[in-house]
Amino acid sequence: MSTALQPFSLPLRGSSLIEASAGTGKTYTIALLYVRLILQHGKEQAFHRALTPDEILVVTFTDAATQELRDRIRARLSAAARCFLNDSPDHDTSLLALREDYPESDWLRCAQQL
Numbered sequence: 001m002s003t004a005l006q007p008f009s010l011p012l013r014g015s016s017l018i019e020a021s022a023g024t025g026k027t028y029t030i031a032l033l034y035v036r037l038i039l040q041h042g043k044e045q046a047f048h049r050a051l052t053p054d055e056i057l058v059v060t061f062t063d064a065a066t067q068e069l070r071d072r073i074r075a076r077l078s079a080a081a082r083c084f085l086n087d088s089p090d091h092d093t094s095l096l097a098l099r100e101d102y103p104e105s106d107w108l109r110c111a112q113q114l
Helices: 026-039 063-084 093-100 104-113
Strands: none
Touching: 026 063, 026 093, 026 104, 063 093, 063 104
16 A cells, blocks of 8 residues: 655655656655755754755666756755745745745745755
8 A cells, every 4th residue: 555755744864765656746755855855854853964965865767867856856946945035926835835844034044055
């Protein structure tokens, strides 16, 4: 039996394997998990410190998939930074939920981390 992955409740310590059929949101979820790692999001489920991109390993199987994943992660980091800067009115609801976990006084710091 499979269960739906909840990107905000997944612990960020250790290794995680995400397997799913095409079109189920794997890349979207991985990009959001990547943002959470950069921001040390998750309170007791968080990694013990914020990570930098050179400390995070994301693996996929083909060169094309690697390039798409790289592009989507970069786009998600950029969108998250804009969200924390309140730079655009049309933010993804996941990014808005992530931003709400931080006091407004931390938003600039979060944007700079991203």
